[in-house]
Amino acid sequence: MSQYFSAHLTGTKEELNSAEEAEVFVFATSFAQQRLWFLDQLAPGNPFYNVSTALRLTGSLNFVALKQTFNEIVRRHETLRTTFVMAEGQLLQVIAPTLTIPLPIIDLRNFESQEREQQARRLATAEAQRPFNLIAGPLLRLTLLQLDEAEYVLLLNLHHIVADGWSIGVLIRELEALYKTFVEDQPCLTTSHSVSTPLPELPLQYADFAEWQREWLQTQGTDGCTPLETQLAYWQKQLDSISVLNLPTDRLRPAVSTYKGAEQFIELPPYLTQKLEQLSQQAGVTLFMTLLAAFQTLLYRYTQQEDIAVGTPIANRNRSEIEGLIGFFVNSLVLRTDFSGNPTFRELLHRVREVTLGAYAHQELPFEKLVEELQQERDLSRHPLFQVVFSLQNTPIQALDLPGLRLSQFDFDSKTAKLDLEFHLWQDLESFKGQVIYSTDLFDDITITRMLGHFQTLLDSIVANPEQRLTDLPLLTANERQQLLIDWNDTKREYAENELFHELFTAQVEKSQNAIACGGAQPIALVFEQKQLTYRELNIQANQLAHHLQQLGVGADAVVGICIERSLEMIVAVLGILKAGGAYLPLDPSYPQERLQFMLEDAKVSVLVTQQELVELFGNAAVSVVCLDRDKEAIASQSQKNPTNCVTSSNLAYVIYTSGSTGHPKGVLIEHRGLANLAEAQIEVFNLQPSNRILQFASLSFDAAIFEIVMALGTGATLYLAKKESLLPSQGLLQLLRENAITHITLPPTVLAVLHTESLPALQTIICAGESCSGEIVKRWLSSNWRVF
Numbered sequence: 001m002s003q004y005f006s007a008h009l010t011g012t013k014e015e016l017n018s019a020e021e022a023e024v025f026v027f028a029t030s031f032a033q034q035r036l037w038f039l040d041q042l043a044p045g046n047p048f049y050n051v052s053t054a055l056r057l058t059g060s061l062n063f064v065a066l067k068q069t070f071n072e073i074v075r076r077h078e079t080l081r082t083t084f085v086m087a088e089g090q091l092l093q094v095i096a097p098t099l100t101i102p103l104p105i106i107d108l109r110n111f112e113s114q115e116r117e118q119q120a121r122r123l124a125t126a127e128a129q130r131p132f133n134l135i136a137g138p139l140l141r142l143t144l145l146q147l148d149e150a151e152y153v154l155l156l157n158l159h160h161i162v163a164d165g166w167s168i169g170v171l172i173r174e175l176e177a178l179y180k181t182f183v184e185d186q187p188c189l190t191t192s193h194s195v196s197t198p199l200p201e202l203p204l205q206y207a208d209f210a211e212w213q214r215e216w217l218q219t220q221g222t223d224g225c226t227p228l229e230t231q232l233a234y235w236q237k238q239l240d241s242i243s244v245l246n247l248p249t250d251r252l253r254p255a256v257s258t259y260k261g262a263e264q265f266i267e268l269p270p271y272l273t274q275k276l277e278q279l280s281q282q283a284g285v286t287l288f289m290t291l292l293a294a295f296q297t298l299l300y301r302y303t304q305q306e307d308i309a310v311g312t313p314i315a316n317r318n319r320s321e322i323e324g325l326i327g328f329f330v331n332s333l334v335l336r337t338d339f340s341g342n343p344t345f346r347e348l349l350h351r352v353r354e355v356t357l358g359a360y361a362h363q364e365l366p367f368e369k370l371v372e373e374l375q376q377e378r379d380l381s382r383h384p385l386f387q388v389v390f391s392l393q394n395t396p397i398q399a400l401d402l403p404g405l406r407l408s409q410f411d412f413d414s415k416t417a418k419l420d421l422e423f424h425l426w427q428d429l430e431s432f433k434g435q436v437i438y439s440t441d442l443f444d445d446i447t448i449t450r451m452l453g454h455f456q457t458l459l460d461s462i463v464a465n466p467e468q469r470l471t472d473l474p475l476l477t478a479n480e481r482q483q484l485l486i487d488w489n490d491t492k493r494e495y496a497e498n499e500l501f502h503e504l505f506t507a508q509v510e511k512s513q514n515a516i517a518c519g520g521a522q523p524i525a526l527v528f529e530q531k532q533l534t535y536r537e538l539n540i541q542a543n544q545l546a547h548h549l550q551q552l553g554v555g556a557d558a559v560v561g562i563c564i565e566r567s568l569e570m571i572v573a574v575l576g577i578l579k580a581g582g583a584y585l586p587l588d589p590s591y592p593q594e595r596l597q598f599m600l601e602d603a604k605v606s607v608l609v610t611q612q613e614l615v616e617l618f619g620n621a622a623v624s625v626v627c628l629d630r631d632k633e634a635i636a637s638q639s640q641k642n643p644t645n646c647v648t649s650s651n652l653a654y655v656i657y658t659s660g661s662t663g664h665p666k667g668v669l670i671e672h673r674g675l676a677n678l679a680e681a682q683i684e685v686f687n688l689q690p691s692n693r694i695l696q697f698a699s700l701s702f703d704a705a706i707f708e709i710v711m712a713l714g715t716g717a718t719l720y721l722a723k724k725e726s727l728l729p730s731q732g733l734l735q736l737l738r739e740n741a742i743t744h745i746t747l748p749p750t751v752l753a754v755l756h757t758e759s760l761p762a763l764q765t766i767i768c769a770g771e772s773c774s775g776e777i778v779k780r781w782l783s784s785n786w787r788v789f
Helices: 002-007 031-042 063-076 113-128 165-184 206-217 227-238 270-283 287-303 345-361 367-374 445-464 478-487 501-517 535-551 568-580 593-602 612-618 632-636 672-685 703-713 731-739 749-754 775-781
Strands: 014-017 023-028 050-059 082-087 090-095 105-107 140-148 151-159 261-267 307-314 331-338 388-393 405-409 421-428 431-439 524-528 531-534 559-563 583-586 607-610 624-627 652-657 667-671 693-695 718-721 744-747 765-768
Touching (some): 031 206, 031 367, 050 113, 050 165, 063 165, 113 140, 113 151, 206 227, 227 331, 227 345, 227 367, 270 287, 270 431, 270 445, 287 307, 287 345, 287 421, 331 367, 431 445, 501 535, 501 703, 524 535, 531 535, 531 568, 535 568, 535 624, 559 568, 607 612, 612 624, 672 703, 693 703
Parallel strands (some): 388 421, 524 718, 559 583, 559 607, 583 652, 607 624, 693 718, 693 744
Antiparallel strands (some): 023 090, 050 151, 050 405, 082 090, 140 151, 261 431, 307 331
């Protein structure tokens, strides 16, 4: 292979003349360059494939020598003189014979000293985000920032189509050698060019590699197969039915990625680095395999998916002839691991080892060619085949020694992200350091900080006991355990002993009477269409019904059925039963007769409160029937005073039945203690005030109905009821909210999803309950004026 490689790296350059009659050379592009060209056409002007770095130069800088150095590097590497053009449907790289790169200087000395660093980072970010023109070029930009008389920052920016991370290391090494020459005017090693250079001429160029790569992939071997066919067959089998990683995100994925990003850093303590090395040696794997297995375990724990695939960059410079070239050689491998069976970490290491070695053995297939051949459905919101990258870098930029200068890395954030998430680690002295790049379309800063904490906790757990099952490995940091297990569970509240909801209502009635005595208006408790009841009127009617029920034997824990259409009388019945000491059981008139009779018998209902027109639903049930319309006079003859009973907080308040979708409906018993605590909690959380107007939306057969009732009647607010047709998710519901100036609503997500977010100036609080609510629904309804729960 090496002999074949050397024999075919002398591609014939085709000479062309540009419009200015300048001689240029044209080559076919590599597969990798083709893909970046496509992405550039798909998102023109996007800087997400800029390769950017910055160096701090402290000392005596020879500007002329620095400029000469970079232009000599440009002369040596054809790829830095390359632009791209489409000709007859084929992408070509056009190599100019000469190119002079400018080195502009931006003077920051006019700023206050403390502002210069900030300005330098702002300019570094802005320069990293400035797009390249792949047709016009040049695809290398230099900028020198002067912070002080002897302090500079050098900004290096290249487009990824002509350089990769390894190339930056090549460029820096040549910078060191050439700058010394130009400063010290040393004799040259080669004199075949007008410019002296201490570096030997390059035996080949990137365009030669691109041509060789295409030819080699199509060369038929002794087995009758080309390398392209052999490697493609492996990857097609390896990636068959690959799953999309559903990593939890802070926001919904946009239809088209903006490639906006941010970065954070991590440093693992030396003791952890040593233990990871020991574990790797014991398991017969590399450090990369161990760290990859840990990272994929983190993704497994986050997603609960058993098919975890991540990408990893590979230098793709496994031949000595191309190690010293600047160019786009890097390839991407897809590392797909099976997590089925919840293995131990040590077992997982063996799986990761096999996957990694298999990928390395088939690393020559360009990722771009793999994507093309697999013909996956295009998705502009995701990177193909993997959305997360993990790497252990082995090409750090070495320390530089320049005459009169001290060089160091100048850190800044380019604010771009090519993928959802990138974890890049490297070993520095006795510890691992890392850079995490993430899409700000998807993640918040705090989420990534938490993820880094989980990763380090997971590594600690792994080295402590690699025989643990993956789901048993501790993940939470000490602070999170404290928060989840202690702080968030510290929900104890000092509520009044034996406090009952109907007594809270009675207290509000007394407050309303005091307000009237001071010249205030009669507070309204209930509104239903054109009818309404004040707190005093509601209390009187509830008291009279309670006395009537007590005469029928209703007392503590006696279950009383309520079958009444939406009306003021429905709320009177609820309060009357509670005041009598009983527990109410909602019986929806729309339910089938068989279900109503089942609930009546199952709950051992002794008294039924209903309306004359609904009595026939219960046939000949052996219960005492109270019809609020038929027995109106008998009830009205009862005392208006608050009744007495022996009910405590441990007695029943109401019984509510499940839907029965998984079998027979089951009655759930709710005590007064829970109902009173609920009322207190809602008053606190929703900041309820007597001036609030609360919609009674839910059917009485759902818990949400009593939530709405206690929110209003426990605080002196007004409860608004409406007929079913007015509560449908339509303009009618919006009109009801607007005309009645409703301040608090409790609606299920299915209603919020289809309801238009029109102007509702009085609305303060939206409570979403009943089922899972998507982030999209919350985003639609969240505004500066509305609180969403």
